[in-house]
Each structure stands twice: as C-alpha cells, then as structure tokens.
Amino acid sequence: MTRPLRHLLGIEPLARSEIERILEVATSMKGRLRQEVKKFPTLRGKVVINCFFENSTRTRSSFEIAAKILGADAVNWSSAGSSVSKGESLIDTAKNLEAMRPDVLVVRHAAAGAAELIASRVGCSVVNAGDGAHEHPTQALLDSFTLLERWGSLEGRTVAIVGDIRRSRVARSNLHCLQKLGANVRLCGPPTMLPVGVETFGCEVETNLRAALEGADAVIMLRIQAERGDDSLFPSAREYSKFYGLSPSKLGWLKEDALILHPGPINRGVELEPEVADGPRSVILDQVENGVAVRMAVLQLIAGDPADLGQEEAAAGEGGAQGAPHRGTSAGQVQPREGGSP
Amino acid sequence: MSRPGSFALVGGRLVDPASGIDGLRTVIVEDGKIRSIESTPPAELGSMRTIDCAGKLILPGLIDLHVHLREPGEEYKETILSGSRAAAAGGFTAVVAMPNTKPVIDNAHLIRFVAEKAAAAGYARVYPSGAVSKGQAGFELAEIGDMAEAGAVCVTDDGHPIMSPALMRRALEYAKAFDLPVMVHEEDLSLAAGGCMNEGPTSARLGLRGSPNVAEDAMVLRDIELCALTGGRLHIGHLSTAGAVRAVREAKRRGLPVTAEVTPHHFSLTDEAVEGYDTRAKMCPPLRAQADVEAILEGLADGTIDAIATDHAPHSSVEKDVEFEKAANGIVGLETALPLTLALVRDKTISMVRAVELLSHGPARCYDLPGGKVAVGADADLVVVDPDASWVVDPAEFLTKGRSSPFVGWSLQGRAVYTVVGGRLVYELGARKMESYES
Numbered sequence: 121m122t123r124p125l126r127h128l129l130g131i132e133p134l135a136r137s138e139i140e141r142i143l144e145v146a147t148s149m150k151g152r153l154r155q156e157v158k159k160f161p162t163l164r165g166k167v168v169i170n171c172f173f174e175n176s177t178r179t180r181s182s183f184e185i186a187a188k189i190l191g192a193d194a195v196n197w198s199s200a201g202s203s204v205s206k207g208e209s210l211i212d213t214a215k216n217l218e219a220m221r222p223d224v225l226v227v228r229h230a231a232a233g234a235a236e237l238i239a240s241r242v243g244c245s246v247v248n249a250g251d252g253a254h255e256h257p258t259q260a261l262l263d264s265f266t267l268l269e270r271w272g273s274l275e276g277r278t279v280a281i282v283g284d285i286r287r288s289r290v291a292r293s294n295l296h297c298l299q300k301l302g303a304n305v306r307l308c309g310p311p312t313m314l315p316v317g318v319e320t321f322g323c324e325v326e327t328n329l330r331a332a333l334e335g336a337d338a339v340i341m342l343r344i345q346a347e348r349g350d351d352s353l354f355p356s357a358r359e360y361s362k363f364y365g366l367s368p369s370k371l372g373w374l375k376e377d378a379l380i381l382h383p384g385p386i387n388r389g390v391e392l393e394p395e396v397a398d399g400p401r402s403v404i405l406d407q408v409e410n411g412v413a414v415r416m417a418v419l420q421l422i423a424g425d426p427a428d429l430g431q432e433e434a435a436a437g438e439g440g441a442q443g444a445p446h447r448g449t450s451a452g453q454v455q456p457r458e459g460g461s462p
Numbered sequence: 463m464s465r466p467g468s469f470a471l472v473g474g475r476l477v478d479p480a481s482g483i484d485g486l487r488t489v490i491v492e493d494g495k496i497r498s499i500e501s502t503p504p505a506e507l508g509s510m511r512t513i514d515c516a517g518k519l520i521l522p523g524l525i526d527l528h529v530h531l532r533e534p535g536e537e538y539k540e541t542i543l544s545g546s547r548a549a550a551a552g553g554f555t556a557v558v559a560m561p562n563t564k565p566v567i568d569n570a571h572l573i574r575f576v577a578e579k580a581a582a583a584g585y586a587r588v589y590p591s592g593a594v595s596k597g598q599a600g601f602e603l604a605e606i607g608d609m610a611e612a613g614a615v616c617v618t619d620d621g622h623p624i625m626s627p628a629l630m631r632r633a634l635e636y637a638k639a640f641d642l643p644v645m646v647h648e649e650d651l652s653l654a655a656g657g658c659m660n661e662g663p664t665s666a667r668l669g670l671r672g673s674p675n676v677a678e679d680a681m682v683l684r685d686i687e688l689c690a691l692t693g694g695r696l697h698i699g700h701l702s703t704a705g706a707v708r709a710v711r712e713a714k715r716r717g718l719p720v721t722a723e724v725t726p727h728h729f730s731l732t733d734e735a736v737e738g739y740d741t742r743a744k745m746c747p748p749l750r751a752q753a754d755v756e757a758i759l760e761g762l763a764d765g766t767i768d769a770i771a772t773d774h775a776p777h778s779s780v781e782k783d784v785e786f787e788k789a790a791n792g793i794v795g796l797e798t799a800l801p802l803t804l805a806l807v808r809d810k811t812i813s814m815v816r817a818v819e820l821l822s823h824g825p826a827r828c829y830d831l832p833g834g835k836v837a838v839g840a841d842a843d844l845v846v847v848d849p850d851a852s853w854v855v856d857p858a859e860f861l862t863k864g865r866s867s868p869f870v871g872w873s874l875q876g877r878a879v880y881t882v883v884g885g886r887l888v889y890e891l892g893a894r895k896m897e898s899y900e901s
Contacts, residue, residue, distance in 0.1 A: 132667075210785055231785035232669040233739030252787070254669030292669055316674065317666035350655070 125421045127239045127246045130255035131296040139300055142417050143265050145429065149420070150413035152189065161191025166423045167222040168192045170249070171214070173199040173229040178384055178408065179249050179258070183226050186415035192223070192423065210234060211241050218242040223423045227251070232289075245422045253287045253345075258418060259383050260293035262411040264301055266403050267338055269410070270379060275302035280332045282308045282364060283342030283391055286315040287350075290383045294340060295321060308332035309342075310364060312353040329364055333373040340381040341366055341391045357390050367393040371401070379403050466494040466885030467511065471846060472503050474515025478522060479819035480835030489520055491842040494885030498838055515846055518879060519814075522822040522836050523555025523843030527645075527723055527829065528620070528699055528771035529796065531557075531588070533579060534572070535564025540776040540863050542579040542588060545796070548774070548862035549586040550889035552796040553821075553878030555843040556587035556833055557774075561598070562621040568593035568604035570612035577613050585888050586881075587843070589615040589831065594633045594644060598622050601629070603636060610640035615829045618645035620699055623681060625651060630685060634694025643695035643721070643829055648681035648706065649673070649747065658787045660733035660748040668736065670787060675754070678747055679705035686713045689720055697828055698722040700773045702747035704757030711766040721828040722761075723771040726795060726802035727868060729758045735868050741782045741789035742868045745775065762820060763812050769825035772799045776864025794864035801874035804849060808875070842885040851877040851891075 131139070152160050168187040170180050180196060187194035197217060199205070204213060210229070217225060224245045227235045232252030239246040250256040267274060279298050285291045285307050298305050305323040307314065308331075318325050326332040333339060344360070354360045361367075366380065380392075380402045388394050397404060420429065469491055476487035476499065488503040489496060490510070531545040542559070549557050559576055561567035567576065573590045580588030592609035596602045598619045606617050617637055624630045624646065633644050654673040659665050661672025682698060686709055689696040698710060701722050713720040727745065732752050735743035743749055761767040775792025782789050800821065807817045826834025833843045855872050857865040881889035 209780075209783070211783060229785070231787050233786045236739060237785060252669050286666075289669060292667070315666035316661045316672060317663035320663040320666070 131293045136300045146414045146417035149416035164191035166192040168224045169222040170226045182411045214238040255293045256289040260297035262414040265410045277337040278304045280306040280336040280339040284313045285309045287345040338379040468492045469511040474518045474520035476520045477818045478836040479823045519847040524553045524821040525825040526557040527825045529557045529774040531559045543583040546585040548796040550881045551861045553845040555883045558589045561593045570608040573612040594619045616643045623649040634692040643697040645697040650677045653677035675703040682706045682709045695719045707757045707761040721768040723769040739786040746791040770820040782866045801876040804876035844882040846880040
C-alpha cells in the first residue's frame with residue numbers, strides 16, 4: 121500500500137488498492153485544506169509545472185493550490201502564446217519543460233493519449249489533467265471521494281452518468297473508478313452521444329433518462345462538449361434539455377436522497393436547471409473543494425517522500441478532524457486518518 | 463550500362479500461377495530473358511554462374527500496385543531510389559508509384575519524371591500512376607490521356623476519396639478511351655467525420671474518434687454502380703471491410719470490370735493494435751475488427767480479391783512521433799509483405815500458388831502489367847525466396863527511409879534471398895552492396 125505513484129495517467133490502469141490509497145491520503149489532505157494556515161510543506165523544494173495545452177481554470181487552479189499548500193513551487197505554463205503556436209511538437213515542448221528539472225508535469229491536452237505520450241518520453245512524473253476524450257483521472261477520484269464522504273462505501277450503489285458520453289473523458293474515468301470501487305454504473309445520453317462499442321464497457325446503457333435515473337443513488341450530469349466540434353448530435357439545446365436535462369420535476373425519478381454531481385462548468389438551463397444545481401442534493405461545490413484535496417494527495421504520493429506520509433496523516437488527524445465527514449468504512453475502503461495515528 | 467548476366471537458378475521450387483507450375487525446376491536466364499525452364503538441371507551449364515536454389519522458392523518477381531515513393535517533394539520520407547531498393551529487398555521487381563506527391567503527379571511531364579528517376583535508380587520497375595483530378599482536388603479531370611501516353615498505368619486520387627459521384631462517373635467513362643483503370647481510395651469523408659481509427663470498442667475506450675466501416679462500404683457500393691453504368695475499369699485500393707469484400711464479390715458475379723487489392727496489415731492485424739496510441743498502427747483505411755479480417759481472408763482464398771498490395775507509405779518521425787490523432791496515416795510495407803503473405807500459406811488460409819498469384823500474376827492482370835509470370839522468352843523478373851528464413855523485423859535494417867511499421871519486433875518467416883530484374887541480380891540477402899540493374 122505504500123508503493124508511491126510514478127505517474128497518474130488514467131484510472132483504467134490503476135488497481136482498486138491504488139485508488140483507495142489516493143482517496144485515503146486525500147482524506148487527510150482535506151483536513152489540512154480546512155486549516156486556517158494552509159501550509160504543510162512536505163513538497164518543499166519540489167517543482168510542479170502545470171502544462172495546459174487546452175483551456176481550463178478550475179483544474180489548473182486546483183492543481184496550483186494543491187501544489188502550493190504542500191510547499192511545492194507551482195508554475196503555470198500555457199500553450200497559448202508559447203512555442204506551440206510556433207510549431208513546436210508536443211514531445212519537444214515536454215522535453216524542454218523537463219529540462220527545467222520539474223518533479224511533476226501536470227498535463228492537460230486536447231488529444232487522447234497525450235499524457236501517456238509525454239510520460240513515455242520524459243524522466244519526471246506526469247499527471248494527466250485531461251487528455252481529449254480519454255481520461256481525467258483526478259476528476260473521477262474527486263467524484264468518488266465526494267460520494268464516499270456521504271456514503272462511506274460505493275459497494276452496491278448505482279451511479280448514473282448522463283449526457284455527452286462519447287466525447288467525455290470524465291465519463292470514461294468515472295466509469296473505471298466507480299466500477300473498480302464496486303458501484304453499478306449507468307451511462308445515459310442520446311444515441312448520437314454514446315460511443316459505438318459502449319456495449320463492451322460492462323455497464324448499463326440507457327437512452328431514456330427516466331430509466332437511467334430510477335433507483336439511482338447519484339447522477340453525474342455532463343456538459344455538452346461543443347468545443348470538440350461535430351455535426352448535428354441533437355436538434356436544439358431546448359430539446360436536449362427536455363429529454364436529457366435535469367429539472368426539479370425529474371428529481372423524483374431518483375432515490376429520495378440521491379446526490380447530484382457535475383464536473384463543471386455548468387450550462388445552466390441545458391443539462392441542469394438552476395434549482396437543481398443549487399438545490400439541497402447538489403454536491404457540486406463539495407466536488408470542487410475535494411478536487412484540491414485529491415490533487416494534494418496525488419502530488420504527495422507522486423513527489424513526496426513515502427516515509428513521511430504517515431507523519432502527515434497524523435498531523436492532519438490532530439488538526440483537521442472536521443474536514444472529512446466519513447461514515448463507516450468497509451474493507452479496503454477509505455480509512456480517514458487511521459494509517460498514521462500514533 | 464552493363465550487360466545483364468547469364469545464370470541458372472538451380473533446383474528450386476518454381477511456383478508460377480500463370481502457367482500452373484508448382485515443382486522443382488531450374489530456370490536459366492540469359493540476356494535479360496528467361497531462356498529455358500528445365501525439369502532436371504542440365505548436365506552442362508558451361509561457365510554460367512549457378513545459384514543453388516535447393517529448399518528455396520523460385521517465383522515471378524513480385525508486383526506491388528500501391529506504393530508511395532514520395533518523390534517529387536517529400537524526399538526526406540522516401541525517394542524513388544530508396545523506395546525501389548526497399549522493393550527489391552522485399553522481393554518486388556515492379557511497383558506502381560502513387561501520384562500524391564508534391565506537386566501532385568497530374569500531367570505527362572511528371573509521369574516521365576518518375577519513369578526517368580526509376581530507370582536511373584534501377585532496382586525495380588516503377589510504373590507511374592497519375593491523378594484522376596487536377597491537383598487531386600476532386601473538381602476537374604487531369605490530363606488522363608496525356609498521362610496514359612507517357613506511361614501511367616492507372617489513374618487515382620489515392621489518399622483522397624473522389625467525393626463527387628459525377629466526377630467519378632466522368633473519370634470512369636473518360637479513362638475507358640485509354641483502357642486505364644481508375645483506382646480508388648474509398649472513404650466517405652462525411653461519414654468518416656475525422657475519425658482517426660476504426661470505430662468500435664477500442665476507439666470507444668481510448669476516446670479516439672472512430673471511422674465506421676460504412677464510410678468505406680458506401681463508396682465501394684457507389685463506385686460499383688458507376689462501374690456498371692459506365693463500363694469503366696474500377697480498381698478498389700486497400701479494401702478493409704467485410705462489406706467491401708461482399709460488394710466486390712457480388713460485382714464480380716455480375717461480370718463487372720472490378721478488381722480489388724488488400725494490404726498485409728489489414729489481413730494481419732485488428733484495431734486493437736492501436737492500443738497505447740501507437741501511431742505505427744495508424745493508417746487509412748484504419749485497421750478494422752476481427753470480423754473484417756476474417757472476411758478479407760475469405761476473399762483472398764475465394765478469388766474475390768485480386769492482389770495483395772502494401773500501401774507502402776513512409777513518413778518520418780516528424781509526422782509519426784506525435785499525438786495519435788495528429789499523426790500522419792501510413793506505414794511502410796515493402797519489406798514485410800512477403801513473409802506476412804507466406805504466413806497465410808502456413809496457417810492454410812491459402813495455397814502457395816494462390817499466395818504467389820496474389821503477389822505477382824494477380825496484380826499484373828489488374829493493370830495489364832508485363833511480368834507476373836515465369837515464361838520462356840519473357841523478361842527475367844524473378845525472386846528466390848527462402849520460405850523458412852526466420853527473422854525479426856528491425857527498422858534499423860530497412861532499406862526504406864520509413865521506420866514506422868506495426869510489425870517491428872515481430873518474428874517473421876520467409877525472406878527474399880535474390881531479386882532479379884531484367885536478368886540482373888539487384889538484391890542479394892546479406893550482400894553489403896546492392897547492384898542496380900542498369901549500372
């Protein structure tokens with residue numbers, strides 16, 4: 121369980137125990153995030169470069185804050201205005217950034233496989249912050265973390281993922297993560313937004329929203345990835361919202377205490393009605409906060425000294441108990457602050 | 463120019479689908495021609511050089527209908543010289559060069575340029591092909607008659623589908639006057655929708671845009687009907703789907719002048735080879751599903767498919783060492799096609815005679831090319847193959863400038879040992895230097 125991570129390229133290659141280790145460390149990290157003085161310099165002297173070849177504010181800020189709380193020097197690099205616009209290849213860019221001796225490259229790129237390609241060519245660690253429609257592993261980790269905070273375990277839970285499945289890296293990473301943690305996954309969207317081959321994913325597939333939501337414990341609503349370009353996948357935002365958007369009247373299809381998640385940014389009025397996004401079942405802002413904790417955990421596990429993880433967890437346990445409201449832990453589940461307790 | 467040598471290929475298994483011979487023979491070559499084919503080695507060969515072919519195959523020189531030699535314009539990827547040397551090393555004595563160069567080969571001057579460069583290189587016969595449309599832009603017919611007169615053996619916009627059905631109709635009609643086949647790259651770009659691999663479970667998991675089989679099937683069906691309408695000769699390049707095999711089989715049953723080729727990669731691999739975003743498995747049409755591979759194997763066995771062609775498409779690391787979706791389509795194939803085809807003989811998918819036919823006599827018939835047979839009096843274009851030679855594919859040993867092959871690291875069986883073009887030994891396995899047949 122103490123095996124440190126070399127890279128985090130996706131959820132698919134991870135074992136359940138590796139996912140659980142990250143979430144366990146994230147629990148203590150959330151404790152520190154809620155401290156008044158947010159500085160726990162276990163990554164002091166480390167350099168993290170956020171390489172964003174695609175726009176993002178939420179994920180980049182989240183990684184930056186995570187790195188800074190842990191004392192690392194976080195540098196934001198964006199392809200806009202860089203040598204990429206002068207025709208530099210991805211591998212050349214990555215090797216040049218690597219030559220500045222970072223410990224971790226956090227990579228966001230529009231091409232599926234980009235993080236894997238960089239990882240195969242550089243000596244430092246690589247964290248995938250989203251590669252095309254492939255994976256967005258920290259998003260899936262923070263989503264599972266958010267659900268675990270409420271439920272303690274994902275075993276036997278049903279989670280629906282609704283929307284633009286085909287072009288969504290969030291859907292793919294969540295599918296792997298939720299399945300590995302024992303949840304039952306339902307993918308739902310108009311057939312034009314389901315990938316050909318989805319039947320091999322080993323999950324339920326629905327094109328009817330009601331069928332997807334009935335009996336579900338949580339639903340992850342996805343944004344339409346209009347920027348990925350495509351011809352007509354649905355007739356209008358109005359019709360999409362009617363059949364695949366979540367409105368107050370459809371909440372009754374879900375279990376009574378079901379949770380509503382969204383990776384953001386939300387298109388209010390399209391996939392989520394404002395009353396739902398801001399309603400009592402929404403855990404959307406919890407997701408954002410937990411994103412920082414999960415990214416702290418990932419950076420710590422990748423770049424930190426494995427030997428001092430125990431001490432940190434102990435430290436977090438003293439000061440941050442209110443941070444992570446875990447209830448009950450089943451075997452192999454997230455175990456908040458237990459590992460390091462003296 | 464030196465005289466072609468005289469020599470005897472002694473006691474090999476001659477497999478010549480054109481004449482139906484499959485047995486031990488000695489082939490005597492003199493003055494560039496095949497002088498005689500003997501069932502028993504003549505007692506007296508005088509001072510003639512003899513090459514012991516015991517345990518080897520003696521085959522008609524292989525013919526590849528589909529290679530990209532990149533010259534003019536992209537000499538950093540391949541030249542007519544480097545490509546024809548790779549051909550010789552792969553056992554090919556003749557190749558058809560695709561016209562999607564820079565500039566596009568769409569006029570008689572450029573056809574002659576290719577022919578002259580090939581003659582000067584002298585390692586394999588290079589038959590030029592010309593574009594169907596000016597600049598391969600898909601709007602106006604190129605000067606097809608002029609190119610035919612200059613030596614083009616077919617016309618094609620290969621690399622680009624002819625999206626306009628009306629232009630395709632005119633091309634098939636017009637090329638009839640010069641008895642030229644129109645070779646097509648079948649891909650409906652609207653259905654392909656920017657897909658960079660086959661659409662299916664693997665593309666779904668990798669998050670890559672997929673191109674469905676129907677992008678190819680729809681175009682094949684369209685062009686077969688246009689062939690029926692016009693009576694023009696249609697050659698379907700690198701077909702990759704079960705639907706395309708079915709359509710060609712049906713077209714042949716109707717007696718239409720349709721021929722078709724497949725590549726070794728499309729019968730040897732499925733789209734699972736893309737796993738890990740391996741750009742060496744990126745080409746167009748893409749690697750397909752197992753059901754497509756099986757349909758292609760059936761088409762190879764039952765005569766639906768006329769030729770195995772490599773679609774040898776060398777690129778440099780600049781185009782291949784990048785993000786998968788950004789990488790250029792195409793892999794090299796000249797130096798691995800023969801063993802990959804012989805693998806089908808070993809697993810009893812096809813007979814040895816059929817395998818040789820698909821690599822020689824079959825392609826020759828598609829475009830009425832000389833060669834593809836071992837006949838007394840014919841040009842001595844021959845290859846001697848060691849069918850048992852095991853070797854590991856190492857791109858450092860390629861004679862092509864391209865290095866991108868999904869077969870790198872594969873252990874293959876069967877290799878050209880001697881390649882003879884016009885009676886000249888242009889390639890000998892293990893020899894340090896290759897001899898140009900006109901040098």
